[in-house]
Amino acid sequence: xxxxxxxxxxxxxxxxxxxxxxxxxxxxxxxxxxxxxxxxxxxxxxxxxxxxxxxxxxxxxxxxxxxxxxxxxxxxxxxxxxxxxxxxxxxxxxxxxxxxxxxxxxxxxxxxxxxxxxxxxxxxxxxxxxxxxxxxxxxxxxxxxxxxxxxxxxxxxxxxxxxxxxxxxxxxxxxxxxxxxxxxxxxxxxxxxxxxxxxxxxx
Numbered sequence: 001x002x003x004x005x006x007x008x009x010x011x012x013x014x015x016x017x018x019x020x021x022x023x024x025x026x027x028x029x030x031x032x033x034x035x036x037x038x039x040x041x042x043x044x045x046x047x048x049x050x051x052x053x054x055x056x057x058x059x060x061x062x063x064x065x066x067x068x069x070x071x072x073x074x075x076x077x078x079x080x081x082x083x084x085x086x087x088x089x090x091x092x093x094x095x096x097x098x099x100x101x102x103x104x105x106x107x108x109x110x111x112x113x114x115x116x117x118x119x120x121x122x123x124x125x126x127x128x129x130x131x132x133x134x135x136x137x138x139x140x141x142x143x144x145x146x147x148x149x150x151x152x153x154x155x156x157x158x159x160x161x162x163x164x165x166x167x168x169x170x171x172x173x174x175x176x177x178x179x180x181x182x183x184x185x186x187x188x189x190x191x192x193x194x195x196x197x198x199x200x201x202x203x
Contacts, residue, residue, distance in 0.1 A: 003046065005111050009069070009087040010043025012036060012077045014097045014135060020188045030200050035097045040064060044109055047093055049112035051086070058071055068146055076134055077157045081146045084138060091115070092113045095105060095136035098186045100196040106179055110137055110169075117167035120127040121144070124169040125194065127181040129167065133157040154163040 014026040014036060023029075026036040036052070036059075043050045051065040059066045070082045072138070076096070083092050091114055093107060102159070114122035114137040123136040134157065145163040175181075187193050 003108060004048065005091075005115070006048050007045055007089050007115065008047045008091045008093055008111055008137070009083075009089045010047035010050040010085040010093045010095065011079075011087075012039045012043065012050070012052050012095055012097055013054075013076055014037055014052050014058075015079050016076075016097075021190065021193070022030060022056065026054075028097035028098075028187065030100050030197060033159075035100065039097055039099075039102070039167070040105060042102060042104045043093060043095060046108050048089060049087075051083070053083050053094075073156045077146065077150065077155055077159065080138055080157070081150060083145065084140050084143045087140065089140075091137055091139055093137050094134065096187070099135060099184065100187060100200060101180070101181070101182045102184050103183065106174075106183055107135075109174075109177055109179075110135070113167060113169060119167035121154060121166040122169070123166065124174050124184075125171045126184045126191070127171050127175070129171070131158060131161075132184050146164060180203050 018025045028035045040050055052059055052065060053067055056066045056068055067082050067086050069078045071078045080094050120139045120142040123131050123133055126132055142164050145160040147159040187196055
């Protein structure tokens, strides 16, 4: 049975403009559910509470809290900052709405690691060596460092990492735990979406 973590709030990052896709990525349908529904379901399976980060007018009628950006136009880092300000738990699990191959089992793996490490950021590396900051766990106390980055005009999600304790999970550990390299695959274009639909249908 999958564990739910009382110290963890889950957030779906759904405030992007999706220029290359041409439509909101959270509305894309895979396996009979929208990406928003899918990510909320995954987060809800392990988190105490879940919420959406994005323009509230886009999500009217949903029975889920929706939080706008405190500092508009700052990208995902602005969303993470807004979520940390609003949450009542010590840790926040932030998940982008365009990761079609994410699994609840990986989110649980990430959560266990975060609670063991007690770092301000717990983030994994993908197979190509890149950090994956849009499927990561951030502690509430990281707010000051994020605010400093945003005030300095540093809007890249990883901009504040050098200022705080980080727990970085190497790809070899992710792979050893049984996760495929595509788990961090995202959708930016219609072609990405078409490929994801085919892959999900065969999964």
